[in-house]
Amino acid sequence: MRHTISVLVENKFGVLARIATLFAARGFNIDSLAVGETEDPAISRMTIMVKGDESVLEQVTKQLNKLVDVIKVNDFSDIDYVERGLALVKINVTKSNRAEIMQMVGIFRTRIIDVSQDSMIIEVTGDEEKIEAFIKMVMPYGIKEVCRTGEVALARGGGRQ
Amino acid sequence: MEKTGAQILIESLLKENVEVVFGLPGGQALPIFDAIYGSGLNFILVRHEQSAAHMADGYARSTGNTGVCIATSGPGATNLVTGLATAYMDSVPMVAFTGQVSTAVIGQDAFQEADITGITRPITKHNFLVKDVKELAKTIKEAFYIASTGRPGPVLVDIPIDVQRGKCEFIYPEKVEIRSYKPTYSGHAGQIKKASEIINRSERPVLYIGAGVVVSRAEKEVLEISVKAEIPVTNTLLAIGAYPTDAELALGMLGMHGTYCANKAIQAADVIIAVGARFDDRCTGKVCDFAGKAKIIHIDIDPASISKVVDIDIPVVGDAKIILKDMSKQIEKKERKKWLKQINAWKEEHPLSYEKNDNKLHPQYVIEKISELTKGEAVIATEVGQHQMWAAQYYKAKNSKLFLSSGGLGTMGYGYPAGIGAKFGNPDKEVIVIAGDGSFQMNMQEMSVAILNEVDVKVVILNNHYLGNVRQWQEMFYGKRYSHTCLSKRKDCPPLCNTPNRDRCPVYIPDFVKWAESYGALGMRVTEKKEIESALKKMLETKNSVVLDTWVEIEENIFPMVPAGASLDDIITRING
Numbered sequence A: 001m002r003h004t005i006s007v008l009v010e011n012k013f014g015v016l017a018r019i020a021t022l023f024a025a026r027g028f029n030i031d032s033l034a035v036g037e038t039e040d041p042a043i044s045r046m047t048i049m050v051k052g053d054e055s056v057l058e059q060v061t062k063q064l065n066k067l068v069d070v071i072k073v074n075d076f077s078d079i080d081y082v083e084r085g086l087a088l089v090k091i092n093v094t095k096s097n098r099a100e101i102m103q104m105v106g107i108f109r110t111r112i113i114d115v116s117q118d119s120m121i122i123e124v125t126g127d128e129e130k131i132e133a134f135i136k137m138v139m140p141y142g143i144k145e146v147c148r149t150g151e152v153a154l155a156r157g158g159g160r161q
Numbered sequence B: 001m002e003k004t005g006a007q008i009l010i011e012s013l014l015k016e017n018v019e020v021v022f023g024l025p026g027g028q029a030l031p032i033f034d035a036i037y038g039s040g041l042n043f044i045l046v047r048h049e050q051s052a053a054h055m056a057d058g059y060a061r062s063t064g065n066t067g068v069c070i071a072t073s074g075p076g077a078t079n080l081v082t083g084l085a086t087a088y089m090d091s092v093p094m095v096a097f098t099g100q101v102s103t104a105v106i107g108q109d110a111f112q113e114a115d116i117t118g119i120t121r122p123i124t125k126h127n128f129l130v131k132d133v134k135e136l137a138k139t140i141k142e143a144f145y146i147a148s149t150g151r152p153g154p155v156l157v158d159i160p161i162d163v164q165r166g167k168c169e170f171i172y173p174e175k176v177e178i179r180s181y182k183p184t185y186s187g188h189a190g191q192i193k194k195a196s197e198i199i200n201r202s203e204r205p206v207l208y209i210g211a212g213v214v215v216s217r218a219e220k221e222v223l224e225i226s227v228k229a230e231i232p233v234t235n236t237l238l239a240i241g242a243y244p245t246d247a248e249l250a251l252g253m254l255g256m257h258g259t260y261c262a263n264k265a266i267q268a269a270d271v272i273i274a275v276g277a278r279f280d281d282r283c284t285g286k287v288c289d290f291a292g293k294a295k296i297i298h299i300d301i302d303p304a305s306i307s308k309v310v311d312i313d314i315p316v317v318g319d320a321k322i323i324l325k326d327m328s329k330q331i332e333k334k335e336r337k338k339w340l341k342q343i344n345a346w347k348e349e350h351p352l353s354y355e356k357n358d359n360k361l362h363p364q365y366v367i368e369k370i371s372e373l374t375k376g377e378a379v380i381a382t383e384v385g386q387h388q389m390w391a392a393q394y395y396k397a398k399n400s401k402l403f404l405s406s407g408g409l410g411t412m413g414y415g416y417p418a419g420i421g422a423k424f425g426n427p428d429k430e431v432i433v434i435a436g437d438g439s440f441q442m443n444m445q446e447m448s449v450a451i452l453n454e455v456d457v458k459v460v461i462l463n464n465h466y467l468g469n470v471r472q473w474q475e476m477f478y479g480k481r482y483s484h485t486c487l488s489k490r491k492d493c494p495p496l497c498n499t500p501n502r503d504r505c506p507v508y509i510p511d512f513v514k515w516a517e518s519y520g521a522l523g524m525r526v527t528e529k530k531e532i533e534s535a536l537k538k539m540l541e542t543k544n545s546v547v548l549d550t551w552v553e554i555e556e557n558i559f560p561m562v563p564a565g566a567s568l569d570d571i572i573t574r575i576n577g
């Protein structure tokens, strides 16, 4: 099962390396990772997506908690949260399919951010499923390049997690 | 008044009441060594930085204080790696300081630059690169705090040379406050209650105690509970001496080379109470078969230890001493005649044993004699191999902190420097290193340190002319193909020799007696059983470093043995039987 783990860490150099080392040393593969400052510039939030069964995840969270620079670890799997990622997708475009693609852009509520003779770059934001779905839809036109961010996530409601 | 970073470091060490520091200088640590000069800090110059870390470790394990070592950048720092990993695996409090190239050139592959915080990240509890002299005092305070609290471990502080030279006001913080590091000490009341109830209801409980008991000084509490509720106790390698060895309830060590009765008891138990032990695979054997009939209670200060290897039914996170104290009130007095009878039957069925009725010099006999002559009151430091396991089996340590051994990493070369470090912390105690002839050669250069500082550490080499532990595995599991385990093999020996014979084989080198004498130590060799006792007595009477080279049976094996990956049920008590 896929888990979204949100980790609050001290905003210091070397912390990302520490977390990456922890995952690597235990053979856990990180599916995606996003890091950025929080409302408090001394604290960063890392949103990490990992696959694994419950026992793997339990070890991951415990090991993360054990790191001295880690302030808080939250597994979002059991709580209500929102998640967003962003992808830039460069697709092959011809005269004949341009209109069709633009229609798709409309349906998915994505944005065209660059256009050339034979290509188009489209910006997709949304949860992982939406991004995957869009990429699948435009696959037949021929994708030149895809660049994706890691997902970021926050718990719903007024509380801080 | 403003002080340099180097001065701040030394003054901070004095403020931390550091008794002794082990290390070796170099270019990027020169300001530090300049500040040590005339500072009153007790600094011990080693011959290899690996030993500096092991000495700090031996000092720490034998005293309970934090050990300290210092090395220069690059090769000095990388030489610490094995020592840090050894301390990390066995949860030993240690702070290591390293010099680093100037902040201006970090990352430029400068002369003697190594990314030591990167290298040691997975083998330290935490590490720091100090980039600003203003951060130094606070960082040192935090390093000592982190190293010695919670589950202890080594912390490394890397100090670039410009930070050593930089100046600022020196204020050593009184207190530490790290928002992201808050170890839990007292256990959850509900969990303690649940655990106590299960213990009260149990028929065949076993206490399984590890290094955590020694760290938290919970020996008395373990004893109290075990006696009150008649619970037999087995210990790990790192908890030797934590429970009275000769007590009726003492099962001895469990696991690969543990006693028959300890392993049988674990497998038959209905409740296991693990205290400060981490279910190392040398203890559990095949994990899915471990204690199959038992509910498992796990008391540990490290939440990440819970259910890491074995699924735990009732975890209690916190300090062992505090938790056991709470628990003891809820544990009922109980007699367990039937269980103890069964345990005694196992003890009689297969006690630890070796051939006592011949005139051969068996290594176990040497250890038994050491145990007898020192009454189990000496500090024993072991190297790694067969001799280590015989020491664990036959040395009856009177209390914990008297048996120092690299359990988790299994580091050959640990014992001798660890013994020297222990002697610095325990000048009034006898310190005896039990070494294999292979392991001793890994760090024996530290004899200089022992002689020059007049710390008389005794070394007893159980010399079988082999990397004996590996040879045993080759004998048992690789058809006696003794591949590169003979330490006397010369160029013109038959390539496939597996028939060692002292009368025929090439002369053994080095001659440890002459070697010891070249340092001004006393060297002795014993090849006969009947000479052992008097040689040991002479060793113990000598107020100097001693190397006692005992030429023991070459192909002696350690038993009992649970083969790697096998279940504890499959314990072998001797070859072919």
Ligand SMILES: Cc1ncc(C[n+]2csc(CCOP(=O)(O)OP(=O)(O)O)c2C)c(N)n1
Pocket (backbone or CB within 6 Å): B383, B384, B385, B386, B387, B388, B410, B411, B412, B413, B435, B436, B437, B438, B439, B440, B462, B464, B466, B467, B468, B469, B470
């Ligand atoms: C640094 C290191 N290298 C290799 C090993 C693998 N190893 C484990 S025991 C052993 C043999 C030790 O030989 P010796 O010190 O002579 O002790 P004996 O087993 O003969 O008592 C070896 C090579 C190790 N534990 N540590």
